[in-house]
Amino acid sequence: xxxxxxxxxxxxxxxxxxxxxxxxxxxxxxxxxxxxxxxxxxxxxxxxxxxxxxxxxxxxxxxxxxxxxxxxxxxxxxxxxxxxxxxxxxxxxxxx
Amino acid sequence: xxxxxxxxxxxxxxxxxxxxxxxxxxxxxxxxxxxxxxxxxxxxxxxxxxxxxxxxxxxxxxxxxxxxxxxxxxxxxxxxxxxxxxxxxxxxxxxxxxxxxxxxxxxxxxxxxxxxxxxxxxxxxxxxxxxxxxxxxxxxxxxxxxxxxxxxxxxxxxxxxxxxxxxxxxxxxxxxxxxxxxxxxxxxxxxxxxxxxxxxxxxxxxxxxxxxxxxxxxxxxxxxxxxxxxxxxxxxxxxxxxxxxxxxxxxxxxxxxxxxxxxxxxxxxxxxxxxxxxxxxxxxxxxxxxxxxxxxxxxxxxxxxxxxxxxxxxxxxxxxxxxxxxxxxxxxxxxxxxxxxxxxxxxxxxxxxxxxxxxxxxxxxxxxxxxxxxxxxxxxxxxxxxxxxxxxxxxxxxxxxxxxxxxxxxxxxxxxxxxxxxxxxxxxxxxxxxxxxxxxxxxxxxxxxxxxxxxxxxxxxxxxxxxxxxxxxxxxxxxxxxxxxxxxxxx
Numbered sequence: 389x390x391x392x393x394x395x396x397x398x399x400x401x402x403x404x405x406x407x408x409x410x411x412x413x414x415x416x417x418x419x420x421x422x423x424x425x426x427x428x429x430x431x432x433x434x435x436x437x438x439x440x441x442x443x444x445x446x447x448x449x450x451x452x453x454x455x456x457x458x459x460x461x462x463x464x465x466x467x468x469x470x471x472x473x474x475x476x477x478x479x480x481x482x483x484x
Numbered sequence: 485x486x487x488x489x490x491x492x493x494x495x496x497x498x499x500x501x502x503x504x505x506x507x508x509x510x511x512x513x514x515x516x517x518x519x520x521x522x523x524x525x526x527x528x529x530x531x532x533x534x535x536x537x538x539x540x541x542x543x544x545x546x547x548x549x550x551x552x553x554x555x556x557x558x559x560x561x562x563x564x565x566x567x568x569x570x571x572x573x574x575x576x577x578x579x580x581x582x583x584x585x586x587x588x589x590x591x592x593x594x595x596x597x598x599x600x601x602x603x604x605x606x607x608x609x610x611x612x613x614x615x616x617x618x619x620x621x622x623x624x625x626x627x628x629x630x631x632x633x634x635x636x637x638x639x640x641x642x643x644x645x646x647x648x649x650x651x652x653x654x655x656x657x658x659x660x661x662x663x664x665x666x667x668x669x670x671x672x673x674x675x676x677x678x679x680x681x682x683x684x685x686x687x688x689x690x691x692x693x694x695x696x697x698x699x700x701x702x703x704x705x706x707x708x709x710x711x712x713x714x715x716x717x718x719x720x721x722x723x724x725x726x727x728x729x730x731x732x733x734x735x736x737x738x739x740x741x742x743x744x745x746x747x748x749x750x751x752x753x754x755x756x757x758x759x760x761x762x763x764x765x766x767x768x769x770x771x772x773x774x775x776x777x778x779x780x781x782x783x784x785x786x787x788x789x790x791x792x793x794x795x796x797x798x799x800x801x802x803x804x805x806x807x808x809x810x811x812x813x814x815x816x817x818x819x820x821x822x823x824x825x826x827x828x829x830x831x832x833x834x835x836x837x838x839x840x841x842x843x844x845x846x847x848x849x850x851x852x853x854x855x856x857x858x859x860x861x862x863x864x865x866x867x868x869x870x871x872x873x874x875x876x877x878x879x880x881x882x883x884x885x886x887x888x889x890x891x892x893x894x895x896x897x898x899x900x901x902x903x904x905x906x907x908x909x910x911x912x913x914x915x916x917x918x919x920x921x922x923x924x925x926x927x928x929x930x931x932x933x934x935x936x937x938x939x940x941x942x943x944x945x946x947x948x949x950x951x952x953x954x955x956x957x958x959x960x961x962x963x964x965x966x967x968x969x970x971x972x973x974x975x
Contacts, residue, residue, distance in 0.1 A: 392848065396848070397844065400844045400847045400848045400851065401844060403847050403851065404802060404831075404843045404844055404847040405806075405809070405824075405827040405828050405831055406828060406831055406832050406835075406840055406843065406844070407825075407828040407829055407831075407832040408832065408840070416840070416841060416844060419841060419902055420841065420844060420845055420848065422902070422903060423794060423841075423845060423902065423903065424845075424848070424858075426791055426903055427791040427794065427795055427858065427862075429788065429791055430788055430791050430792065430795075430861050430862060430865050431861070432788075433785075433788065433865060433868065435861060435864035435865060435868070438864040438867050438868065439864070439867055440860055440863030440864050440866070440867065441863055441864075441866040441867045441870055441917075442693060442863060443693050443723070444679050444680075444693070444870060444918065444919030444944075445679060445680050445723065445725060445919065447722075447723065447725075450722040450723075452719065460586050460587070464586050465586065465812075467584060467586075468581075468582060468583075468584060468585075468586075468812065468813035468814075469811075469812055469813065470810060470811075470813075470814070470815070470816035471816070477811050477812055479811055479823055479826065480820050480821065480822050480823050480825070480826050481821075481822055481823065482822070482823045
């Protein structure tokens, strides 16, 4: 039984903002299905009552003082931009 | 001169006595790169002009007696560590034009404060996803011991450049074995520090709960010097730990009498090749001779580590790599009609297959309806794996086993099969999940002349014991003094 369908792969690609061709969708469906099938070995373990680990260090919220600091200049921040205009990043139209 | 000839201490002494200059060292580095890098393929970007100017400046001041330990020494930096004004690509076409980064990673700032000289940026698997450097979008780095073989990954070129004598030492990053596995394959020393020991600020994030930057060197003492320089709390990384950094080099006494070593049966069992097992058992024999004791133990959840890792690391990657959208930096697709199309096409054109595969796996594992079954389940298994380590390290000082189940494999051999490739990291991944420190150092060679790595794992923030244990063994062998014959190198 397959764990993930081609339609699901296309949906996931859309969520991840990736454009994939039909051929790629076929290839990734097979590969992701293999990997997910492999990952299902975790179901052999009873994890009821086990706390999930998000992080190995015993850290709670790390706070700092909220004070203004000089960091990067606007001109510098824009210098690697693919397109810019009037001191801002320029992107294609968002609304049709 | 050759960078192969001396240890860090010897170079410090020669610089101090003015027997050599920083310019000599930097010349030797670029000379060696010009001789062998067409075979090794380690560097994506060289920093030659700036490095030579820096060398002249350092030579003008000279190495005073209070100079930092890395003064004038040529270093290579993995290309996912951000360097101000020096191109940083993560070996991805997405960042092919990222020529002028705005700031230095904290580790790079510390290297710069310590007056080491950055020689260039080192190849890797794209965004650190891979175990062979074949996932670089530029070229595959080769193993200096036999250029038909991979150097490992993802810090493959960080290890290969040190093994080939192109740089004196290097920085890599390790998410599931990416420092230790290439160090093992290339016959050099690589350390993954405790999670939180080294600032990740300026390391392009792959899996934030697992990533650590660490040193790659030709011997243990040099590695300890480099960690002393880069470790420590950083307000710019909220996950960096506020824990004192001891002097690791002072602790290298050679004394391991009474040391209690645990050897997990899962690390010397099925799937570990005979030559690797033999080399590790020979190393354990040395430890017995040195007065240490070892016992077999079990890390029963080890076999679940690879599945756990691929779910968690890919989930974190899918979130971290969302920043590559073609808006603020990087290569944007041509002529997109609207914003959504621009995002999708820029990312699809910029990322290679392994990166896309992991982003999609992670997106799937985090998506509505699958989160509990995959992501949360993996987080719970992570707890079990971490508990295994905590329990064993309660009773023993260190855990020892191989770094990898086999020596290096041939280029092209595993590249089409993601699951086989992932299995390379079966002995290194559990360490990242548990967050503990581990080193790989040379412990012999296969009959084909390929290096074999010994892995020593320690308690949280106890790199000192890991270094001391590694160093004591190293003093009894000459594996670390072997050199590849690449390009007529001195042996």
